[in-house]
Amino acid sequence: MTGKFSERMYNALNEQIRNEYFSAYLYLAMSVCCSEMNLDGTAVWFRKQYEEELSHGDKMYKYMIERGARVKLLQIDEPRFEWSSALEMFHNALGHEKYVTGLINNLANIAYEEKDHATLSFLQWFVDEQVEEEASVEEIIAKFEMIGESKRALIYLDKELGKRKKD
Numbered sequence: 001m002t003g004k005f006s007e008r009m010y011n012a013l014n015e016q017i018r019n020e021y022f023s024a025y026l027y028l029a030m031s032v033c034c035s036e037m038n039l040d041g042t043a044v045w046f047r048k049q050y051e052e053e054l055s056h057g058d059k060m061y062k063y064m065i066e067r068g069a070r071v072k073l074l075q076i077d078e079p080r081f082e083w084s085s086a087l088e089m090f091h092n093a094l095g096h097e098k099y100v101t102g103l104i105n106n107l108a109n110i111a112y113e114e115k116d117h118a119t120l121s122f123l124q125w126f127v128d129e130q131v132e133e134e135a136s137v138e139e140i141i142a143k144f145e146m147i148g149e150s151k152r153a154l155i156y157l158d159k160e161l162g163k164r165k166k167d
């Protein structure tokens with residue numbers, strides 16, 4: 001059932017698949033909230049982020065299958081669903097991504113301790129991805145902070161965010 005993984009590595013990877021799908025759920029909730037606020041472009045941005053998190057979960061899931069493990073799909077918690085502004089959402093998103101970075105680093109530590117070099121190598125993609133994710137959210141926060149209370153600038157920024165491609 002654990003395939004080529006140690007029990008510890010197997011459990012940690014299953015947990016991370018759950019975490020990636022929880023991230024997807026959280027960003028989908030933010031997208032819903034943006035639609036409610038008539039920030040349709042920002043809603044698109046979070047929807048893309050949702051899709052990206054799904055692809056992270058899928059990537060890990062496929063890797064586990066490839067290594068002969070039977071993936072265990074753990075329960076996903078209900079995410080928060082109310083925020084007072086888009087800026088608050090992005091602050092929340094940044095805090096969440098920093099938390100995920102810690103989880104990925106912890107996974108890499110486990111792979112190292114278990115002498116699982118294949119998984120350590122696999123996880124490198126996620127380590128790099130977290131650097132990108134944190135940087136892109138930080139950039140958006142800086143823009144929101146720059147526009148302050150300007151409604152006109154908010155409309156423009158919302159439109160820009162709506163142009164986001166997949167990642």
Ligand code: FEO
Binds near residue numbers: 023052056
């Ligand atoms: Fe899957 Fe946003 O990290």
